Amino acid sequence: MNTLLSKAKKSIKLGTKSDSSRLIILMGLPGSGKSYISSYLHDKYGFTILSGENITFSFYGTEKCSVDEYTLAYKKLRQIAAKLLEDGYSVVIDGTNLKYIFRQQIYNEVNCNSTMLLYLKVDDKTALNRVSQRGIDFKDLKNIKSSISKKVFEKFKDSLEEPLPGENAITIISDDNLFSKIDSIFE
Numbered sequence: 357m358n359t360l361l362s363k364a365k366k367s368i369k370l371g372t373k374s375d376s377s378r379l380i381i382l383m384g385l386p387g388s389g390k391s392y393i394s395s396y397l398h399d400k401y402g403f404t405i406l407s408g409e410n411i412t413f414s415f416y417g418t419e420k421c422s423v424d425e426y427t428l429a430y431k432k433l434r435q436i437a438a439k440l441l442e443d444g445y446s447v448v449i450d451g452t453n454l455k456y457i458f459r460q461q462i463y464n465e466v467n468c469n470s471t472m473l474l475y476l477k478v479d480d481k482t483a484l485n486r487v488s489q490r491g492i493d494f495k496d497l498k499n500i501k502s503s504i505s506k507k508v509f510e511k512f513k514d515s516l517e518e519p520l521p522g523e524n525a526i527t528i529i530s531d532d533n534l535f536s537k538i539d540s541i542f543e
Contacts, residue, residue: 403448
């Protein structure tokens with residue numbers, strides 16, 4: 357297990373410590389802007405980025421894995437998030453198509469008084485266009501880039517579990533005004 361933890365740490369983009377830690381959980385379909393917003397939150401507000409895809413790749417050499425492998429990766433992600441928050445870092449969790457059960461585990465196991473779920477929505481055409489433009493690059497574990505086919509995108513879309521009313525999620529339309537929408541939440 358310690359080997360997995362050391363592998364996961366190689367995929368973390370560490371932010372800066374602050375007096376008041378915050379936890380942001382990003383969810384949405386591929387191409388909705390989660391990694392884009394994660395990088396923005398890191399650069400502008402000092403958030404540490406924990407990407408489910410990056411951690412999964414650091415463990416298994418692929419972002420495509422079994423349910424058991426994915427479950428273990430998210431268990432380690434939650435442990436890392438809890439420790440980072442305890443140490444005074446704000447954390448953004450970038451989770452593609454994050455299932456309700458994984459969101460519940462984050463809520464239950466990662467204690468942070470300032471937790472927010474941001475659900476990024478985008479139309480299919482824009483999402484597929486974004487995914488096709490980002491290319492494929494697995495060299496930098498802190499910034500994995502992968503592409504998906506329209507067929508795989510449709511599978512993600514069919515299995516999407518949108519936020520439930522009790523989750524107090526903020527739904528954001530991912531468009532050209534995305535950064536200003538994010539800033540209005542944080543300023």
